[in-house]
Amino acid sequence: MTKKILIVDDDVEIRSYLSELLGDNGYETVTASDGSEAVDIAKAEKPDLITLDLEMPNEWGPRFYRKISQDEALKRTPVVVISGLNAIKYAIPKAVASLTKPFEPEQLLKIVKENIG
Amino acid sequence: MDFRKLLLVDDEEGVRRFLGLSLMDLGYEVKTASNGREALAVFEEFQPNIVFTDIKMPVMDGIELLRIIKEKSPDTEVVMITGHGDLDLAIESLKFDASDFITKPINNDVLEVSLERARERFTMKCALREHTENLERLVEEKTSRIVELERQNAACQVVNGLSSALESASREVETGSGLFNELPCLVSIHNRYLEIVAHNTLFEERLGNHVGDNSFDIYSDRTSPGNACPVQRTFQTGKGQRSRETFLGKDGEEIPVTVYTAPIPNKDGEIELVLDISVDMSEVTRLKDELFATRYKYQRLFDEAPCYITVQDADLAIVEANRLFKRDFGEVEGHFCFEAYKHRSEPCEGCLVDKTLLDGEARQRETVVTTLSGERKHMLVQSAPLHDASGRVIQAMELSTDITEIRRLQDHLTSLGIMLGSMSHGVKGMLTSLDGGIYRLESGLKKGDAERVDAATKTLKAMIGRVKKMVLDILYYAKSRELETEAVDAAAFLRETAAVGAAKAASAGVEFVEDVPEGLGEIKADTAALSAALVNFLENGVDACEGRGADGGGRLSLSARREGDNLVVTIADNGMGMDRETREKIFTLFFSSKGKRGTGIGLFISNQTIEQHGGAIAVDSAPHKGTTFTITLPRGPAR
Known part of the structure; x- marks a missing residue:
């Protein structure tokens, strides 16, 4: 069964990039451009993994994470942080991995594979 | 002394007449009065030697009169006239030093006796006074003679003491031993023939051996006894002299000196020798010069120091300020530091100088001050204590360094x-x-x-x-470049710039309207910089319309017109607009409303460029309504 990944990033270029990169490697992707939109999509789509940008308008990454970690259905979903901010691993300590932009696509694919196969 | 003037006081006219005539017969000059007060008036003018007064009188009675007269003139004899039953009063009057009393009716014999007694008393009193005065004079004379003798004696002893001291001193000089040789002065002894009989070692070192020479030989400008040297004057006047002179040194150099001389009398008080003590002033002059030079140097250091220096006393009043301080903060001496420097009416919170005055520790801190010309300066202020000779902190120095540029x-x-x-x-x-x-x-x-x-x-x-x-x-931003201006046709320049904006607008699906009429005249501008600045506004307009989407009716316009000498360029969009906070911050460096897409430099630089051209930017904006930038440019740039 195809695994579904939710991509949360406010930059449209990066959303396209991640969608195509992950799509080309056999994953199904859905996208959201900010934290509040992402909560609704996550609840509807029940993704197997979420890639999360930190700095976004309206609702930023950490708040989105707090919301899904209170949701029974979503709280065990692995989250991979992808951000240009420094020291991002402290922003969401429970994230399975943190990648700093610009990231190596192989490394992202490896992390995703390790977590959801 | 004459004993002829008599004042008769009685309230009964009959008594005055009868007694008066009797007294005149006895050879007295008589005046009368009818009561005490009248009597006093007559007394003042008449100055009688003897007063006959009734005791019981209206206005002022005889006893009162007696008391006053005795107070004024104790020598005046006062004889009381009493009636029957006045005996007690008569006796009381004796207490006030009445001479006698006679009783009415008055018997001529009694009167004569009484007058005789009064006269005797008066005469005796006068004699006694004279005697006493003589005695006093005598005592005074004797005393002053004794004092004079004592004084002479004492003076003699002093002179003897001085003479023996000077003699032993001169002996010391002669024998080349003792204190005089240690003195840092030129010491010499001269005899009455104006010959040098001895001098100390220093004298010889500086002037050579002059024993046996004439006293005036040692001066550079005195060659004969006619030109009285201090030693000669001392012999002539018998008094010590003090004068500025110039000695001729051993090697012919002139030595400025201050000469002090003292006569040395022999046992008979005649001046036998003169002691000459001369102080070499060339060292003093040199030290004075050095002191002056040092002072001048420090004053110059103080004044020329490239920082602000004041000296303040315990009240924080400025005692001294250096030139730079006065230039930028005015004539502040005598004013309080907080007034002159910080324009405050009370001492500053945590005043450094105050603390330094208390504990003598140097301190420093940073502050901002405003100069007379209104310039704000960042200062690094340091305070240091100034001590008096006993080490007590009496004043403090405040030193401020302008660190505005560093800041x-x-x-x-x-x-x-x-x-x-x-x-x-x-x-x-x-x-x-x-x-x-x-x-x-x-x-x-x-x-x-x-x-x-x-x-x-x-x-x-x-x-x-x-x-x-x-x-x-x-x-x-990293390199703030100078403008390279040239005169260009404003309309052509603006159309070129608008074309860049039009391309951006087209790619974002935003409608672009250009309204640049002909005949805007020339504008002096750095075209590259000004064009970049305007394009920045146009790009911002395109970005602001982005939220509307490709067919969202986004619209951007650039229009221009002449207003007097100014060229006014208006760039308007109907995009997302800005709230007040954003509007106020848009020209601030690194402020961006575009999140990760903006650097926060663009509008900052645009604003800087417009200002460099002497122009101004007005912003009109409201959320969801759009933004209008109105850029006013003068014909030529300001700088």
């Missing part, structure tokens, strides 16, 4: 630091997008997916454009 550079560096920090984030996003563009281009080519290749190319172009703009912005 400005620091701010600039801080800004650069913040810029790099804020930008690194944006750069990372862009690099990621570039990675994405390349991935999609490659994968699209591999799969033959034309659509993907197309999208990737677009992304790459946009990203490269953004990176280029950011790099240029940074370079522009």
